[in-house]
Amino acid sequence: MSKLFETTKLKGLTLKNRFVRSATAEGMATEDGExxxxxxxxxxxxxxxxxxxxITGHAYVAKRGQASPAQLGIYDDKLIPGxxxxxxxxxxxxxxxxxxxxxxxxLAIPKLINTAPLAPSEIEGLVDxxxxxxxxxxxxxxxxxxxxxxxxxxxAGFDGIQIHAAHSYxxxxxxxxxxxxxxxxxxxxxxxxxxxxxxxxxxxxxxVGQDYPVLIKQNSRDFLEGGLELEDSLQASVMLKExxxxxxxxxxxxxxxxxxxxxxxxxxxxxxEAYFKAEARAFKERVxxxxxxxxxxxxxxxxxxxxxxxxxxxxSMSRPFIREPGLINRWHSGDLQKATCLSDSKCLRPAxxxxxxxxxxxxxxxxxxxxxx
Ligand SMILES: Cc1cc2nc3c(=O)[nH]c(=O)nc-3n(C[C@H](O)[C@H](O)[C@H](O)COP(=O)(O)O)c2cc1C
Numbered sequence: 001m002s003k004l005f006e007t008t009k010l011k012g013l014t015l016k017n018r019f020v021r022s023a024t025a026e027g028m029a030t031e032d033g034e035x036x037x038x039x040x041x042x043x044x045x046x047x048x049x050x051x052x053x054x055i056t057g058h059a060y061v062a063k064r065g066q067a068s069p070a071q072l073g074i075y076d077d078k079l080i081p082g083x084x085x086x087x088x089x090x091x092x093x094x095x096x097x098x099x100x101x102x103x104x105x106x107l108a109i110p111k112l113i114n115t116a117p118l119a120p121s122e123i124e125g126l127v128d129x130x131x132x133x134x135x136x137x138x139x140x141x142x143x144x145x146x147x148x149x150x151x152x153x154x155x156a157g158f159d160g161i162q163i164h165a166a167h168s169y170x171x172x173x174x175x176x177x178x179x180x181x182x183x184x185x186x187x188x189x190x191x192x193x194x195x196x197x198x199x200x201x202x203x204x205x206x207x208v209g210q211d212y213p214v215l216i217k218q219n220s221r222d223f224l225e226g227g228l229e230l231e232d233s234l235q236a237s238v239m240l241k242e243x244x245x246x247x248x249x250x251x252x253x254x255x256x257x258x259x260x261x262x263x264x265x266x267x268x269x270x271x272x273e274a275y276f277k278a279e280a281r282a283f284k285e286r287v288x289x290x291x292x293x294x295x296x297x298x299x300x301x302x303x304x305x306x307x308x309x310x311x312x313x314x315x316s317m318s319r320p321f322i323r324e325p326g327l328i329n330r331w332h333s334g335d336l337q338k339a340t341c342l343s344d345s346k347c348l349r350p351a352x353x354x355x356x357x358x359x360x361x362x363x364x365x366x367x368x369x370x371x372x373x
Contacts (some may be wrong), residue, residue, distance in 0.1 A: 033073020046097025
C-alpha cells in the first residue's frame, strides 16, 4: 500500500491518509461571517471525497482582520453554532477538520472593516490605503483575539486549529522585514519579528491546553526583495515549535511577489509541481515536526515521491479540490490520473468577491453540456 494511504497520528489525532485540503477561503459565509448551509455542504462534500484532513478557509479572529466579503468568521461566540454544524457534518462523514485562524492586518478591506487596516508598520505604497501601525495594546488585543478564537474552535468541536502565518497576512507581516520596520521588541532580528506569532501560540496554548492540535502555516520565504528568507523562517519555526506548535504547513510568497506568489499559475509538468519542495526539505531537516507541503501538487506520483523521499509527511492541496472534491477517493480507487485542475486560478475571483468558490472551467463545461443536452 502507498504510504499516502497510511493511517497516521498527528498530536493524537488519527488521520486516515496523508492528504490535506489546504485552507481555501470559500466566500460562502454570511455578511457577519456565519457558516451557511452552502458552506457546510461544501465541507460535507470534501469529507465524502476522502481527504484525510480538511482545513477551513481562513476565519477572521477579529472584525478588523477581515480580508474579503462572505469570509468565515470566528471572532464572536455567536458564530459557534454555525461552526459546530460544519464540524458535525464533517464528523458524520468520518472526516477530520481543523479551523484556520487568521487576521489579515494590512490586507484587510477598509470598506468591510470601516477603518484603516492595522499593520506592523505604516509603510506607504504597499497597499493603496493608509495603514495604522499597531500599538503594543493592539498587539496584545490581537493575541487575545487569536486565543479566544482557538477556544471557540475547540468548543465548536474542531479537531484542532491552524494559525495562518503565511502569504503576507498579519503574522506573516510581522515575520517579514519587508513589512515589519518596528523599532521595539516586535521588530528587528528574527527573535523579535517572531515574537508576535510566538505569543499568539502561547496565548492559544493557555486557552486550549497542551493536548489540542495546534498547526501553523508559514512562509518559507517571501520571494520578495528585502522579505523573509529561508534561514530566518527556519529559526522562527524552531521558536514556534518551542512555544507549542505541533505541525508546520510550508508555503511561501506574498501578494507582492509577482509570479512567485503563493498560488502559482501554469503548472503543466511534474517539474512545475511542489514549488516549495526544496524549502520543505530544509524544514524537515531543521525542525523536528510533521511537515505538510502545499503548492502546486497535482500528480499522485509526485505526492508519493515527496513522502517517500522525506520532503514532507503530508500532502496539501487547494485548487484541485475545488474542481474535484472526490480526488482522493478517485486516487484510492486506483485511478491515478493527475488532478484535472488547470491551475489557472480563475477560482480566486468568485471566492474573493464573496460569491462562493467554484471551478470556472468546470462550470463552463457543465453549462455547455446542459445547453447542448
Ligand atoms: C480561492 C483560494 C482561496 C485561498 N484561501 C486561502 C486561505 O484562506 N488560507 C490560506 O492559508 N491559503 C489560502 N489559499 C492558498 C492555498 O491554501 C494554497 O496555499 C495555494 O493555493 C497553493 O496550493 P494549490 O496549488 O494546491 O492550489 C487559497 C487559494 C485559493 C485558490
